[in-house]
Amino acid sequence: MVDKLTLGFPAHFKYVRIASVLGVQAAQFIDSESDPEELLEFAHAFELAISEAVTNSVKHQRSLSRSSKIVVEIEISRTEMTVAVMDSNPHFDITQIPAPELDAHPENGYGIYIMRKIMDRVESRRENGWNILIMTKKRPGV
Amino acid sequence: MKIYQKILEDVCIIIPHGRLDASNTHYIQKSLSEEAEKEGRVVMDLSSLEFLDSSGLGAIISLLRRVKKNDGDMKLVCPADKIRRVFELTRADRMFDIYDDCEVAAKSFPRGKA
Amino acid sequence: MKTLLIVKEKEFSWLGSTFQNCHPLATQICKKPLLEYFIDFSILCGINDIRLATDAPTEELVDQFGQGSRWGISLDYSPVRETDELDEIIQKNSLYCKDSRLLVVKGFCFLHYDKNIDYKYFMHNVEPGELSSCETGSVRVMDDLSQSGTVPASDSPTLSLSPVSNVGDIHRLSMEILMDHSDQYVLPGYNNEDHIYIGHNVTIAKKAKIIPPVMIGNHVQIYGETVVGPGAIIGSDVIIDAHSSVQDSVIFDKTYVGEHLELKNKLLGGNLIVDPDTGTQVHLEDPHLLSQVKSSKKSLPLIHRIFHQITALLAVIIMALPYAAFALILKLQKRWLNEKETVFINSSGRTVELVRVTIKDDGLVGRIARSLSLERFPVLIRVMQGKLALIGSRALPADEENRKVLDEYQAYRPAAFSYAEAESWPAEDSDWEIVERFHLARRSLLRDYLMALKAVLNSFN
Numbered sequence: 001m002v003d004k005l006t007l008g009f010p011a012h013f014k015y016v017r018i019a020s021v022l023g024v025q026a027a028q029f030i031d032s033e034s035d036p037e038e039l040l041e042f043a044h045a046f047e048l049a050i051s052e053a054v055t056n057s058v059k060h061q062r063s064l065s066r067s068s069k070i071v072v073e074i075e076i077s078r079t080e081m082t083v084a085v086m087d088s089n090p091h092f093d094i095t096q097i098p099a100p101e102l103d104a105h106p107e108n109g110y111g112i113y114i115m116r117k118i119m120d121r122v123e124s125r126r127e128n129g130w131n132i133l134i135m136t137k138k139r140p141g142v
Numbered sequence: 143m144k145i146y147q148k149i150l151e152d153v154c155i156i157i158p159h160g161r162l163d164a165s166n167t168h169y170i171q172k173s174l175s176e177e178a179e180k181e182g183r184v185v186m187d188l189s190s191l192e193f194l195d196s197s198g199l200g201a202i203i204s205l206l207r208r209v210k211k212n213d214g215d216m217k218l219v220c221p222a223d224k225i226r227r228v229f230e231l232t233r234a235d236r237m238f239d240i241y242d243d244c245e246v247a248a249k250s251f252p253r254g255k256a
Numbered sequence: 257m258k259t260l261l262i263v264k265e266k267e268f269s270w271l272g273s274t275f276q277n278c279h280p281l282a283t284q285i286c287k288k289p290l291l292e293y294f295i296d297f298s299i300l301c302g303i304n305d306i307r308l309a310t311d312a313p314t315e316e317l318v319d320q321f322g323q324g325s326r327w328g329i330s331l332d333y334s335p336v337r338e339t340d341e342l343d344e345i346i347q348k349n350s351l352y353c354k355d356s357r358l359l360v361v362k363g364f365c366f367l368h369y370d371k372n373i374d375y376k377y378f379m380h381n382v383e384p385g386e387l388s389s390c391e392t393g394s395v396r397v398m399d400d401l402s403q404s405g406t407v408p409a410s411d412s413p414t415l416s417l418s419p420v421s422n423v424g425d426i427h428r429l430s431m432e433i434l435m436d437h438s439d440q441y442v443l444p445g446y447n448n449e450d451h452i453y454i455g456h457n458v459t460i461a462k463k464a465k466i467i468p469p470v471m472i473g474n475h476v477q478i479y480g481e482t483v484v485g486p487g488a489i490i491g492s493d494v495i496i497d498a499h500s501s502v503q504d505s506v507i508f509d510k511t512y513v514g515e516h517l518e519l520k521n522k523l524l525g526g527n528l529i530v531d532p533d534t535g536t537q538v539h540l541e542d543p544h545l546l547s548q549v550k551s552s553k554k555s556l557p558l559i560h561r562i563f564h565q566i567t568a569l570l571a572v573i574i575m576a577l578p579y580a581a582f583a584l585i586l587k588l589q590k591r592w593l594n595e596k597e598t599v600f601i602n603s604s605g606r607t608v609e610l611v612r613v614t615i616k617d618d619g620l621v622g623r624i625a626r627s628l629s630l631e632r633f634p635v636l637i638r639v640m641q642g643k644l645a646l647i648g649s650r651a652l653p654a655d656e657e658n659r660k661v662l663d664e665y666q667a668y669r670p671a672a673f674s675y676a677e678a679e680s681w682p683a684e685d686s687d688w689e690i691v692e693r694f695h696l697a698r699r700s701l702l703r704d705y706l707m708a709l710k711a712v713l714n715s716f717n
Contacts, residue, residue, distance in 0.1 A: 002618065013165035020163070020193070037325050044224050051195040055164045078618040102233040107204050110196035110232050117231050117315070221351070223323070223332060230314060235335035242334070242351040250347060 003029075005074040011058045011087065019072045019085075020051040026074045027081060034141025042081075042140045045118040049135050050083055052111040057087040057131070079142045080120070085133045092131045094124040145173045150185075153248040154178035157187040162198030170201040174208065182214015185247045194225050199234055206237060215239070217247040257357040257379060258305040259298040261291075262345055264338060265312035267364040267392065270422065279316040281308075284508070285366065285426060286433045286489060287444050287453075287471055291317070294361060295327050296442055297369045301359060302376040307352055309334040309345050346398075353400055357384075363393020364421070366429050370414040370440040381407040388412070392419035414440070427523050427532035430489055430506050434469050445471060455492060473509065491525075495694055512690045563701055564646040567708070568639035568672070579633045582625040591617035594634075599651040600658060601643055603668040607654045608643045610635055627716045635672045645671035647678065647708040648699075649692045665689075667696040673711035680714055 007022055009015040027043035054070060061068045073084040100109045115122045121136040143166040146157040156173050178184060186202060188194070202218075209216045218238045220226050229235040241247035268280035282289040291308075298306050306329055308314070314333045324331030334352075336345050342362065346353055359379065361367065369375070379397065383405035386396040395417055397405075419425060433441060438451065445453035451469035460466065460478045467485035473492030478484060483501040491509035496502060500517040507513065508525030523530040529538045586592035593614040601608045611634035615622045625631070635651075638644045644651065648671030652658040662668055675695040695707065 002616065013163070016163050016165060017161055017193075020195075035322075035325055037323055041322075044227075047193065048195055048228070051163055051193070055195065055197055058164070077616070100232070105203060105234060105237050107200040107207075108196070110199065114196055114228075114231055226333075226335070227318075230333075230335065233313065236311070236337075238335075239337065239348065240335050241348045243354075246347055246350040 002078075003076045007072045007074075009070055011061045011068045011070045013055070013058050015070075016051055016054045016058065019054045019070075020047050022072065023047055023050040023074060023083060026076065030076060030081070030139055034139075038140040042137065045137060046081065046083060046135075049115045049119055050085070052114050053083070053085040053133050053135065056092075056111050057085055057089065057133075060089045060092055061087065062089065076139075078139075080136050080138050082134060082136045085135075086130045088130055091126050092124070093126075094122065094133065143169055145169055147173065150245070150248045152181060153183040153185055153251060154181065155185045155187055155244065155248060157190055159190045159192075161193040162191055162201070163193065163195045164197035167197050167201035170198070170205060174205055179208055179214075180212055182209055182212045183251045184209050184214065184216040185219060185244060186216055187219040187244045187247075188225050189219055189221050189244070191222070191225055194228050196228065196232065199228050199232060203234060203237065215251070217241060217250060219244045219247050257301065257303050257359060258307070258352065259294070259301075259303050259359045259361070260345075260349065260353065261294055261306065261308045261310075262336075262342070262360065262362045263308065263310050263312070263364055265310070266338065268312075268420075278320070279312075279314070280364070281317060282320055283420075283426065284491070285429050286438070286441070287473060287491065288441070289320070290366065290420070291321065293367060293369075293441065295324070295329060295331070296371065297367055297375075298359065299327065299329065300369065300371065300373070300375045301379040303359060303379075304329045305352075306331045307334055307349060308332075309336045309349060311336055311338045311340075353398075356400055357403070358398040358400065359395070360398055361393065361395045363390075365390055365393030366418045366420050366425075367395065368414065368416045368418065368437075368440075371442055372440070373413045375413060375415075378407060378411070378413060381405050382409055382412070383407065385409055388415055388417045390417040390419045392421050393417055423523060423530050423535055424532040427506055427521075431487055431504060434471060434489060435487060438469065443471065445473070461498075493690070495690060497694075510690065512694065560699075560701060560704070561642060561645075563704070565640055565642055567646055567705075568636045571636050572633070572640055575628070575630060575633055575636070578628055579630050582621065582628075582630050585621060586615060586617060586625060589617065591615060591622060598654040599670060600654050600662060600668070601651075601670055603662045603666050605654075605659060605662065608638065610638060610651065629712060629715050632672050639672050645669050647671050647673045647675065647704050647711060648696065650674040650676065665693075667693060669696060673708055675707055677714060678707040678711040 005022065005026055007019055009018065023046035024043045027046050028039065030039065050072065054072065057070050068088050071086040075082045094112050097112045100106055100113050115135055119135045119137050124131065124133045143161065144159045146159065148155045158170065162170065174184065206216045218240045219242065220240050221242050239250065263281065271280045271283065281291040295306060306324065321331055334349050336348060357380065382397055384397050384399040386394055387409050388395050418429060443453055445455045447453050452466065453471040455472060455474035455476065457474055458472055458476045461480040463480035464478045464482045464484065467483065470485040470488045472490045473494065475493045476490055477495045479496060479498040481499045482496050484496065485503065487504040488502040489506045490502065491507055491511065493510045494507055496513045497515045499515050500513050502519045505519045505522045505524060511525055521532065523532055527539060583592055593616060595612045595614065596609055597612045598607050598609050600606065613631035613634060615625050615631055635644065639646050648669035651670035652661065674692060676691045679691050
């Protein structure tokens with residue numbers, strides 16, 4: 001069974017949490033026999049990663065006055081959960097983003113780094129004018 | 143997002159409630175009064191925070207820098223693992239003295255400084 | 257009662273990443289992570305709460321130990337500063353330490369105890385103060401309830417500390433426990449014979465000799481004419497090749513021990529050999545001690561290639577019809593994804609484009625399609641054309657990083673099925689490389705045939 005949830009919203013910071021909370025809730029739908037603690041950690045990882053990804057999308061839109069649209073797609077398969085964050089911003093390639101200099105304790109630039117740390121896979125691609133950022137994590141107990 | 147403040151002796155305690163993300167980091171920036179910034183004895187109590195991402199973290203780091211400019215310090219109270227994870231992932235935990243009890247954090251400032 | 261472990265980064269920085277890519281507190285002594293000994297001891301004392309106060313990153317520990325639920329305890333972490341003294345650390349954790357007796361272990365050290373003793377009474381009644389210490393640490397009982405004890409610390413049952421300050425200490429402790437004190441600790445592995453601990457999926461050749469005491473991890477292959485023990489601690493995902501011997505030595509996870517190697521009183525992990533007495537380290541250039549394999553940059557003999565091509569041809573003929581049918585059904589359901597990928601086809605960097613099929617269906621149709629290996633159909637055509645082998649290495653995507661891998665991987669021979677798959681080797685990290693290199697060095701027509709069969713059967717299951 002593959003369940004899919006889709007959420008579309010204008011690119012505004014105030015909606016970041018809606019996407020993030022959707023991720024947490026979706027992850028908790030997983031009917032897992034694994035340790036509830038592990039499941040909660042899994043859900044929290046998505047809560048944080050989605051918040052980071054959507055915040056990036058809002059930040060990088062062309063003009064802040066006319067919000068573009070962001071679509072978040074959550075897919076739960078037998079083995080993993082995948083979240084795709086799509087926006088129509090100018091081309092954004094995550095491989096071009098340098099890792100933050102942790103020892104200098106910067107005030108921003110952690111987003112991609114955090115996603116990579118807490119997800120199993122983070123990929124981005126450009127398709128029909130959309131930036132698609134895909135984050136995948138193996139379900140607990142798989 | 144609500145941010146409560148209280149003064150314990152001469153220490154300013156900032157207690158943000160709810161979720162701290164890019165939509166409300168400006169409240170954190172505003173939460174430090176000029177007076178408290180000068181006094182330089184600040185405790186940020188994160189124990190009522192439900193969620194923190196790197197935007198929120200950035201705001202907290204920036205606040206610490208403001209306080210430190212005046213030779214002050216900002217201590218953290220941070221019991222929840224989920225919130226602390228963000229500090230650990232980014233190594234920001236190395237910038238702060240982190241306590242699990244707000245009162246003890248407030249009392250940890252050296253006495254005698256006016 | 258609660259446990260507070262205090263370990264500073266500077267106390268274990270000497271360890272670096274010598275052997276294991278893990279947190280120093282997860283360093284294995286007798287195949288058991290150091291931290292787990294503290295957890296076990298806390299449980300013996302009737303303690304359910306353990307907090308680790310450290311200035312070092314803990315992510316790896318969190319990944320490995322979680323919040324302790326596996327042991328039925330609560331494990332958490334407190335970030336402290338490098339300069340914090342004991343009283344500052346207690347202050348920072350005052351909520352945790354409040355109203356409780358505290359077992360405080362400070363420093364990077366090993367705690368000797370005996371699992372057969374009940375420490376509960378002693379711990380609850382001992383006079384607060386230091387119980388034991390060594391050059392690198394101390395263990396003490398503190399009491400926030402200002403309860404004084406009725407039992408003097410000198411009445412302590414088996415309880416002492418040993419320093420862990422160099423690689424020799426790790427070797428010495430491991431050997432001591434294995435040889436004389438294995439009954440004092442809960443050690444991993446089945447223990448159906450005295451002094452022999454064996455994990456799961458372990459293959460031991462008939463002509464191999466095992467002399468206790470030994471400990472062997474999971475997924476270990478021991479080949480003929482080898483002598484293992486006495487005093488051998490062997491990690492998981494390890495191959496010990498023919499005519500080698502391992503005595504008084506520790507071999508860490510994911511290590512390949514080549515043929516005719518004699519290991520006595522050594523620590524060995526990946527490509528590093530350490531003499532525990534002198535601390536002398538030898539980095540072997542070859543990442544997996546595969547000195548014999550490295551030279552085998554030979555193309556496949558003609559007969560091999562023909563075998564691979566003909567088998568692929570047969571497979572393509574048999575699979576053509578089911579392939580067409582299943583692809584059609586799954587494509588209509590949008591559960592059949594074709595992606596193009598460029599991979600290296602030899603170690604000098606030539607590439608070919610492959611069609612990678614992903615079947616995104618967990619239903620019956622998808623399962624059948626997968627068990628028939630239908631997603632490999634396009635790749636098998638490449639095998640038929642002679643671009644890839646039927647069985648061999650995993651085909652590495654053509655990118656900068658893999659280009660570097662190939663420089664050290666002369667025997668690389670990409671294939672539709674990989675040896676690692678055939679052996680159902682865990683797919684994480686680089687362990688698969690060990691298996692691949694091993695089989696590449698030993699390939700023969702019959703072996704390849706059997707391995708390919710194994711790979712197909714595996715996907716069938």
